[in-house]
Amino acid sequence: MLKHNASSAIVAVSDIDRARAFYSDVLGLDLVEGDETVMVFATGPTHLVVYTSDEAGTNRANAVVWDAGGDIEGIVAELAARGVRFERYELEGAEYRDGIHHAGEMKMAWFKDPDGNILHINQMPAG
Known part of the structure; x- marks a missing residue:
């Protein structure tokens, strides 16, 4: 539908x-x-x-996800230069460095907006 x-x-x-x-x-x-x-x-x-909304920031899961289009390192670096602080999560099989979680060829970064909404950048393996 x-x-x-x-x-x-x-x-x-x-x-x-x-x-x-x-x-x-x-x-x-x-x-x-x-x-x-x-x-x-x-x-x-x-x-x-x-x-x-009076309910702003109450969602504790991803609110938005963007596809990095193959440039997650550049995006994360530019956002960090603008003052964005990246979240660090303990994910099995993932290594965290420079604001990015690396899980094999998959790369992920999370950060929050001023209300605490969780925003996500994702880069899937090529192919």
Whole structure:
């Protein structure tokens, strides 16, 4: 029923101005539309919807995942230079270095937005 319909990730935040600065200035996303309660950012062929909510930051699982497109090291380095702090998780079979979890050819990085929403960058093995 929905397999041909577009979808968007959606993230709840407590402060729309702080979120605008983080998602625009730190992550480099282009704001497509927005007001004082909801913003829509372009991210590849999809959109990220950011909205104000009293429940902001209560999700303890991945809220958004981006495909690194083969350049996770460059993306992580640029985000780190912009002040992003990366999470370190103990994952069986994974080694952590320079903000990135390496599990064989798979590479993953996690960080949080100002409300604590967990954001994820993923690089799958080529092939």
